[in-house]
Amino acid sequence: MIIAVDAMGGDNAPAEVIRGCVQFLNEFGKSGNIRLKLFGQTEKIQSELNKHTFDKNCIEICEAPEIIEMAEHPTEAIKRKKNSSIVLGLNSLKRGDAGAFVSAGSTGALLTGATVIVGRIKGVERPALGTLLPCKTGSFFLIDSGANVDAKPQYLAQFAKIGSVYSKEVLGIENPRVGIVNIGAESEKGNVLTKEAFPLLESCGVNFVGSAEARDIPLGGFDVVVCDAFVGNIILKYSEGFSKALFSLIKHELTSAFLPSVGALLSKSAFKSLKKKLDPSEVGGAPFLGLKALVVKAHGSSDAKAIKNALRQCNIFIEKNVTAKMAESFAANGGV
């Protein structure tokens, strides 16, 4: 099993990326069955690797002198920087030299490059970004959370199929319940997009349970929640900002009087444990799904733990042969 890694992507690269790789290998690659290909500037990678202890047979450095910066235009950057860690990493996926690729670099360049270079599973018109989000009863898989801001109805049905296979195989959920983000429970509620997507979702072979009203999503009841990436990004980012605002308001209230501030001190461990539950680095990255191999977008601010968890996700994905199962799911239903 070979996983490719963009050693130069993200705010904390290459140090945290490489620390994450080593942690992952030492924890999950004991038997020497997993190998990592690190794409980036050899010297910098080597000097970081020198700080750690690991099985040297399991890491290969692949020289990639160029780096795509966050501010660059995605399509142009992919075309111009053929020797960047992102482009070379994606090319290794295309050739089949690796089964998955993890990058904390530019989202736009990674998604554009992945679609162009790696190619789509037959029947998938648009690959989509998925994100595992916390809810009251555990978590739900939001797809599309960042790739297609203007979606067509059939895309949403395709996201449902892709998301269902991912949820079952990687997250271990037997018969994932799929909902569509909507503003009312009934099928006639919603905007043009959701109304047209509704019958397609009912007939595409997933366990479609209907509209997921925004109020109900955080309370649980759905394993896979589909929407266009504009709405998905709003949900993802609003919940991030909202919990930040809420914790800050709680802190303010708790410290504005004597008894509550003593209470806050005593409750500290509980808040810490809750913050850990809501911590995105526990998940490690957003899988970009519907391609012929897995690409994982790790958060730009990823630390070693986030990279380790992203690699763990790749590990399960390859082991369970998820790409083949997604292709089967599209072949079986003759597309959407």
Place this chain on the structure above:
Amino acid sequence: MIIAVDAMGGDNAPAEVIRGCVQFLNEFGKSGNIRLKLFGQTEKIQSELNKHTFDKNCIEICEAPEIIEMAEHPTEAIKRKKNSSIVLGLNSLKRGDAGAFVSAGSTGALLTGATVIVGRIKGVERPALGTLLPCKTGSFFLIDSGANVDAKPQYLAQFAKIGSVYSKEVLGIENPRVGIVNIGAESEKGNVLTKEAFPLLESCGVNFVGSAEARDIPLGGFDVVVCDAFVGNIILKYSEGFSKALFSLIKHELTSAFLPSVGALLSKSAFKSLKKKLDPSEVGGAPFLGLKALVVKAHGSSDAKAIKNALRQCNIFIEKNVTAKMAESFAANGGV
């Protein structure tokens, strides 16, 4: 000053609606300058009024034998039930017999009826529902939060104009900062709708400060936030569900160990005060703006306090002559 009220709308009608009316009059109508017209079944209204003490000259009962139920189709209900409290109340607005109308009844019937019966301000293509939402630094006015799920770019600019006048006149914000809900800070980010709306917002005469990224909205920095009603409803309802889920998780964490549960007891007052800050009944209702008179949609579960606050909103709206100022704002800029 005359305000019309749907005495029969909402889960707690007529008892809580009437209690709210009386509380409002006793608090704000001391000098007898405010009169309320209660639309509904005379006998039921009278029997509720008999329980309270108030200036009898200030309340008039207007018989409306029919009630539009929540499940009815809005357009059909408006056409068929000409003697419902909603239709008769809206007719009184049209005739100028009242300056505002409050209802906790069917949202669909109220908005459809209001648009058809009361009519739009010149230059407003679609009236929009606004909602005041809490954020870290206070609150922001979200428009459209429930009327137009499929919007055109110029609607968003019109919402910005309407929302700015409301924010200034009713909420007392001098030069309201307007943002558009978006998934990135730059003007080229977003979906087709937001990209086309961006230049219109820049030139429509409001204090447009650019994209409001979903992550930043709850942290403050915007007074008016515009979007289509699908996205607006997601923000509104997701934050409702999310804070419910978060408080439940906090409770769970706090009561799962001894010290934190003592802490929780000591912090009780702080949590109570925070919940009050996040309580929608403190605001009292969502104004439906862009019409020739004010219509306020109170929440279906409104209690007396929510009705009182909705009436207070109408009071300020009429006093400040907000409809005329909105009309001026459209005349001045020649429409969007």
